[in-house]
Amino acid sequence: MSTATRHQTTELDRVVIRFAGDSGDGMQLTGTQFTSVSSMFGNDTATLPDFPAEIRAPAGTLAGVSAFQVHISDHDILTPGDQPSVLVAMNPAALKTNVGAVAPGGTVIVNVDAFDERAFEKANYTSNPLTDGSLVGYKVYEVPMTSLTMEVAKAAGVKPRDAERSKNFFALGLVSWLYSRPVDGTLGWIEKRFASTPLVLDANTRAFKAGYNFGETAELFEVNYQVRPAALEPGVYTNITGNTALAWGLIAAAHQANLPLFLGSYPITPASDILHELSKHKHFGVRTVQAEDEIAGVGAAIGAAFGGSLGVTTTSGPGADLKSESVGMAVSLELPLLVINIQRGGPSTGLPTKTEQSDLLHAMYSRHGEAPVPIVAPMTPSHCFEVAIEAARIAVKYRTPVIVLSDGYLANGAEPWRLPDPATLPDLRVEFATETNHTEEDGTPAFWPYVRDEETLARPWAVPGTPGLEHRIGALEKEDGSGNVSYDPVNHERMVHLRAAKVAGIAKDIALLEVDDLGGIGAAPVLVLGWGSTFGAIAAGVRRVRARGLSVAHAHLVHLNPFPSNLGEVLGAYDKVLVPEANLGQLAKMVRADFLVDARTLSKVQGVPFRAAEIEEVVLEMLGATSGTTIDEEDVAS
């Protein structure tokens, strides 16, 4: 490939690119590879995949559009970017559904071969958008991607129908040129990925090179760009999605706890990738059962936990509904259990592939009776690793189910992750009970399954196979201590309080809430309180506010139940509290109830994450400033 360039190369500090095409066009693959090559190059990256719920909606229709947005920069970034500066649209439908998001003056690269009457019709265009003036204000590049790809791919010897399918590699090549990406990484990746189909490998390689060379030689583009590596903390990095990080976190947690990992799960979007990932790692002793339904998935995990495994079940909203009864049982049995809910748009089947944070109150209150469950939520894709370990720590130490609330955005989004040294991971080893712990009136030693540890209030974990500790547990109310079935009203009240106190007591054992307030806690007039995947957008929004010389504080909850013990104090230190959430105000409701604080909700339930500008705007309003005050957008990382 030629490296000499007649083009001028312009330096950019960051760029947001969105690849959009038909779901059959391979946009997720293209975007993922572009991200990976950029990360390896040293940029900071953040991604936002956006795909339809239908596996293959009719080709060329608006419903079938699949998109992948990636933000690359020469400094640390927090979000996949508010607005793409470049859109690659493989067909009219992709253009129509995505062009509205592009920044004014942005670049639109279209596969002009796909722009014909039939395609306009499918995309509900009444006229050709390339000629009817609707793209005025954008820099539009018309590239005949299909025909150029067909030409080179046919030379590789693939059938014409297959040749056309390499066009996403053409697009990848073109964008790789446009942003001066190294090519060797992608060529090597194509070679590995398509090793078993040499013809396809050859066609894709040729298409990729053709795209790259097209940029170089076609004189269509006046300039190309360079985004220099970011000054990231030294270390070994990998690109990771939230679901992979979660799966690896579970493996690491089981390893640190010296327990076998058992997953009972039923396939559901967007959680299935955790099942897929864990199923690969049998050499870690991971057992995965694809259960007959959601209830069986959690049931099997509870059975395995009784037997001394780290029992896990993974799901999303509708599955979480179905598991509620079993999670309530685990509360009563007081067995460790991890319930991973990758939240998606609800209610009911809702928006399976879109993100939302609307299961917080479900996690808190979906079980009948007084059935408290600790809840933790990751903030970024890579943070899922740490949170899986923290959830396991709480579960095994306190013998309780723990709910992890991730979401579709974290699950599929990717970011560079500085690998932790496994030697620094916490020690989660637990001791199973091996001795009797009670003496009957007649002096005989006995094992009582509900004798509690004074500090943690956890009951002993005595696994079958331990001689002398044979015991029965059950979902009926049991007598404090002996664990025998008991309908005694006073005992019931005691048990309800004990279970609640056990979970509430975890607050003593979790990190205090950190507050990012430059002047110290309470200095800024407004606190933005978030939880889960809103972290990036809030932190970026806060940066933007600060770039205007204004001050605002940010605190982000990882533990949602119990709350960190200083939360009340933190909230009390601020006059105004804003809680952005991808729901109608669930965390706000919880902090209002617990701390009588006048928290204001910023709600967004559009299936996509908050944009930094949306947070900024409301904070400015609360500060009495207006967004009319100009800042140099490009100077503020988001």
Add this chain to the structure above:
Amino acid sequence: MTDTQIPVTTRKDWTSDQEVRWCPGCGDYSILAALQMLMPDLGVRRENTVFVSGIGCAARLPYYMNTYGMHSIHGRAPAIATGLAVSRPDLDVWVITGDGDSLSIGGNHLIHALRRNVKITILLFNNQIYGLTKGQYSPTSEQGKVTKSTPFGSLDTPFNPVSLALGAEASFVARTHDMDRKHMQEMFRRAHDHNGAAFVEIYQNCNVFNDGAFEKITSKDARADNLIPLVHGEPIRFGAELEHGVVMEPDGRLRIAEVADVGEDALLVHDERRDEPGLAFQLSRLARGPYEPTPIGIFRAVERPEYGAAMTKQLLEANERRGPGDLTSLLASGGTWTVEA
């Protein structure tokens, strides 16, 4: 633990200190007794034995066994037992369930446990009624049954549990009844020794809400003419003088005939190991309900790969191929790059 001797035990060792709380006269008592008396003979340890149950009268049984046990929630015992048995192949896992528990609310778990062939022993106490909720009809109640919830008679066609288990690919299917301890014990022993999911239907009398449901076939004087014992390798015949037998018609249907009429050689010879389940299914349909000659015994006992062992094998193979899991290489498995200081 395999090298040390299994301690000698008696029924008392297997009996917990909990007071048994079934209604006096309930068939559950004789099933519990049969089980507690059998356990010392099974060559197993108490600490390695787990009884898992769901909800219903039968589901109380684990509390009465001095072993590990879990009285779980309605219908879910086969799922819970699956997780336990798969993750702990060293344990003996029993599921105690009833007709409402595993044929109604937990129907899905039952059929999938049987299909997977996880090594669990499932004892289904079939009393054809909901006892614990005080007398509604169950999925095995005869059509037209008048109960509190069906004052004008039930409309549903009942399940035949043995047919259902056979249809769910069960590798071991048997039927017994609460009036015959020896027969129960023989079925429980065979089910326990089976390497896979074993299903035993027990006709159990609920003397409070459905008294006498099986009387027509299980009462002492009715048995000879109404219980058809299935014995592997033997012609299928019954009656005080073994005067009745089962024959196959030229069109493939099964029929009860008089041995005197058809001759001994015409009798169907029972083969529990027959791979093809069709004949076992036909036998399960010989009686329309427990009021006419009904086969009891082992309908099917075939060998199929056991799910937990197959999973353990995959784990060992992966370990051999890739070596024991190593966190450092796991974290690097997606490709890495280094940012220098």
